[in-house]
Amino acid sequence: MAPVVLTIAFIAYLLGSIPWGLIVGRSQGIDIRQHGSGNIGATNVWRVLGKKWGTITFAADVLKGLAAVLLAKWIAAHWGYSVEVHGKTTTEFLAADYAGIAAALGCIFGHSFPVWLGFKGGKGVATSLGVIVGMMPSAALIAFALWGVVFKVSGYVSLASIVAAGALPVIVVGLLFLGWLHGWGHFFFAVAAGLLVIRRHRDNIQRLMAGTEKSFKKPGAPSE
Numbered sequence: 001m002a003p004v005v006l007t008i009a010f011i012a013y014l015l016g017s018i019p020w021g022l023i024v025g026r027s028q029g030i031d032i033r034q035h036g037s038g039n040i041g042a043t044n045v046w047r048v049l050g051k052k053w054g055t056i057t058f059a060a061d062v063l064k065g066l067a068a069v070l071l072a073k074w075i076a077a078h079w080g081y082s083v084e085v086h087g088k089t090t091t092e093f094l095a096a097d098y099a100g101i102a103a104a105l106g107c108i109f110g111h112s113f114p115v116w117l118g119f120k121g122g123k124g125v126a127t128s129l130g131v132i133v134g135m136m137p138s139a140a141l142i143a144f145a146l147w148g149v150v151f152k153v154s155g156y157v158s159l160a161s162i163v164a165a166g167a168l169p170v171i172v173v174g175l176l177f178l179g180w181l182h183g184w185g186h187f188f189f190a191v192a193a194g195l196l197v198i199r200r201h202r203d204n205i206q207r208l209m210a211g212t213e214k215s216f217k218k219p220g221a222p223s224e
Contacts, residue, residue, distance in 0.1 A: 004079050004094050009106035011075075012068040016110025016127055019117060020060035021045045024053050041122035043157045058126045065107050065130020072103030073134075097135075105132035107183045108193055114199060123200040125161045129192050132168075136181055139190070142171050155217030158204035165197035 021040035025032030028049055036044045042061060046054025067078040077100035080091040087187035111127040132140040144165045151160035169190040198205075207213035 012106030016107035017114035061126035069134030155215035
């Protein structure tokens with residue numbers, strides 16, 4: 001089983017580390033790392049290059065997360081591994097849920113810490129949304145709706161992302177108890193992903209607490 005899990009995580013890491021924000025910036029003749037907040041995520045692309053290119057970056061980051069999970073599930077369904085039980089060798093397959101979790105974590109880490117950019121990547125919000133869509137669409141819908149409400153009210157992308165990330169484990173627990181989601185592995189993934197996203201926003205948290213974080217309702221320096 002270990003080779004399957006490691007292979008899935010590695011492929012997902014490679015997918016996640018595709019720096020779409022940097023690629024979109026290059027297509028417009030700039031290095032996005034040298035503008036705005038210097039982050040390669042969709043928010044900084046939006047602020048520097050406008051709504052069109054920010055939306056394209058956001059969609060690309062979501063899709064790479066979704067692709068990583070779907071590919072992982074396909075690999076798990078087609079790559080069996082030998083297990084000896086009572087002297088007999090049988091072929092088993094990695095459960096789709098665990099394959100999705102391995103891919104999700106690998107992809108988010110790839111986006112946040114891409115090896116070819118000196119491990120300095122984005123904050124993982126759009127990519128996290130993509131992997132959650134692939135793993136548990138209902139949780140993704142609720143989390144994204146919550147993100148939208150907080151952003152609409154506050155104008156802060158960072159605050160919306162932090163709240164959605166922090167609420168994700170609670171959302172998953174609720175869905176598990178309602179029977180709309182199965183497998184507590186989803187909860188442990190939600191905790192890990194949520195903590196990573198929040199940690200990546202630690203500078204934003206400090207600015208929010210100090211009252212210096214910039215909002216889309218108040219034009220100024222990037223908040224991401």
